Amino acid sequence: MAIVTAPTAKAMGFTEIDAPPRSIIDRCVQCGFCLPTCPTYQLTFSEASSPRGRIHLLRAVSDGRLDLRAAVVREQMYQCLNCRACEAVCPSGVQYGQLVEPARAQIEQAHPRPLWQRMFRTFIFVRVFGDMRMFRLASGAIALYQHSGLRTLVRRTGMLKLLGLDKQDALLPEVPLRFVIPSGQRWQPQGSPHHHVGLFTGCIMSTAFAPTDEATARVLARNGCEVVAVPDQGCCGALALHAGEAGTGRENAKRNIVAFERLELDAIIVNAAGCGAALKEYRHLFHGDPEWSRRAERFSASVRDVSEFLDTLDLVPPGRLDRVVTYQEPCHLAHAQRITAAPRRLLAKIPGVRLVEMEESSLCCGSAGIYNVIRPEFSRRLLERKLKNALQTGADTIISANPGCIMQVASGLREQGKRVRVLHIVDLLDEAYRSV
Template sequence: MATQTLDLHDLRIPKRGFEGRDTPENELIDACVRCGFCLTSCPTYVETRKETSSPRGRIYLMKAVSEGRLDIMSDGFVEQMYECLDCRACEAVCPSGVQYGKLVEPARTQIERQLQRPLWQRAIRAATFKGLFADMRLFRAMCMAFKLYQRSGVQAVVRGSRMLKPLGLDEMEGFLPKMSGRFFIPDGQEYAPVGPQRARVALFSGCVMGTAFARVNRATARVLARNGCEVVVPTGQGCCGALNVHAGDLDSGRDLMKRNIEAFEALEVDAIIINAAGCGSNLKEYGHVLHDEPEWAARAAAFSAKVRDVSEFLAKLGLVGELGELKARVTYQDACHLAHAQRITKQPRDLLKAIPGVTLVEMNESSLCCGSAGIYNITRPEMSGRLMTRKAKNALATQPEIIVSANPGCMIQLASGLQSEGATEIKVRHLVELLDESYRLAEGKGVRRRIRADRQGRRHGKAPAPIHEAAVEDKSRGEGATGSVMGMDAQPVNRR
């Protein structure tokens, strides 16, 4: 078995260690009993067979730093904290209940506070985590520029000329998702339930989901409405902060968390619904990240307690109404932060099985990370590519017509993997899109519907604005085509 040597022997030389806030807790480190159950579930260990590339090995390194036996800025420690995908697969199989994510994320934050990155790297990180993700107007403006780049024909020219390859940017550009025709912008929309009201929920839009996957947000609202939910989309919400946290910038991540708490906490809702696994995992951990801030601790815990993945919520609520037959051979890819961090694996499969005509065929290693892991496919393309190829081959072995997942990063990664394997005829879809299509087919209609929403409401004592019809994707005519929701319009409701 391959090994990796780290200098732990000279204890006379002072070592830089963890300091200040966001230190990996010794209690969590010591929970690891080094049994090794985590090894075969860890994607980097599976690929490298290196002990230090396993959760057990990385926890040992954290313990060495905590005890002053290893310098926090040693090349081996920094490498291993960032080679990790933070997929949480180890947590799901650990008999001791080690909360690995609560170790590696503070460890990265400790590194970033002491690491002297080059100026250009610091500038990019600041622009990304403190600029784009902190201001959804800037983020959407960037996505608008991407949309223009894609739809003007420039992207085709760039890819055809391969001009980015000498710059090493061709693979990065290849992961750029197709931007939606119209973004899903939280603006106080409210969608009335179809039939008797069973619940009142708030929809978390997210950053990537609201721009590159706006169709999924709209499908989520439609499916929830079709199942008797009044759906509200509060203004003021933004990025969930997951990428900041994963990248070792907990401070800017907390700023985003606080803004989202303020946007949702006054709403009288039964649940806060999220349709992106990585975002949902992070939203559910606001309480932990803010536990040491007296002003925010209780508010964060209350927020996190209401967060539900859309599959988790619908499975418990129970589907109502007639579902149309899809007739599709489907395989399901477990998004890491849904399966491992949130322990949600049965619910998505149960929902898929509820759709008439769907044949669900399980792929091998369905819960092994696909290699997306936030921006891992950009920062670690070699390891990411190995995992992407592994996942694509496992998926293709099931001979699917559709690969279903529940996270935007996974969907982008899977599409890229299929393209590399020459299998572009296979579709990659979100679970809620199949449910939405099934409901549509039951209505006997041929186009996608649109939801009518009261965007302005009466929050400020004003009369309701004219009904705004949110555009949705129509496969026959492109993004932005319209129709009615489930054969009937969801009528606007008053704010509460």
């Protein structure tokens, strides 16, 4: 047995603040069970592109054997979709997500981006996602672009292709002209409410997916909940955290904790899987800060995904919908939150809806936050695989529970000219209730 002892020379390692915790790295016993579940490993069959390989690279940096600035470290930490499929199958319980985000933060510190990139990132993460008024302004501009006829004009002139923005344009969802602006508005149930819940309205959900936020509130109200769109809430911070912007993520978290603490709520309901996973993990952001750790812990404990919450209720029977559906599992619902049965049970409760399972339903669709923008090639290959699996079921509707997945799958279907709908699970439930 070759024995590893102390490092012999110095490579640039992790700084102490926000380093990937050694205790998590040490949990990996390199059994390899994560390999087949990893989307990037499935595309490359290369060990570096596997969770086990990435953890080993972090171990090597932590041991002082590999320089944090090595190209392979950066490449692999950003090639990872952070879908966390590996976590769900890991027998030793390695919390991989708690490694990759600090690792990215360390890379950002150690390897500063050019000034223009830093300014752009600050603009996006702090100005746009950090300030909902700004976010709504930007979303409004997109809505205007889509609805005013400007888009048709721009597309016809071929300007987008010229600027290399045609792919980005195709990814944009249809943004409605009406947004949900959380300002304390309430949805009342018929009769006396059994539950008081706060709706986490989200950034993209409250704008591009505003109808889904409204559907969520209606479905909850229909099932005996008084729903309040808690004022002063903002973006969950997941996008910033995934991009290694820990400070910005923390600011987002604090604002949401403060906003929701003011009300006595039975649960905080979130309908975006990615946001839900981030909200449930706020406590990891405040290591060494007992006051905020405690507040974050209390906040996270009351967060429920909408499917998870509805599944605990004695559901009012929905109306009939004759549909063949297939379920595309959002990574951050299935892997990060380990919620897989609840959405399927809900679908089974809609009369007329027949669920046909697709192969690899929990393999990432390639959306993964902003992954489809920064890694278009891998993203496209995962999307094609997802569409093939989904279309093979013969379903007329693909159900998901996360805005990123819905946009990604919908854009792929549009490109292929397929007339299959993509819906959030509460949109389908809402439709079923309206059909009564």
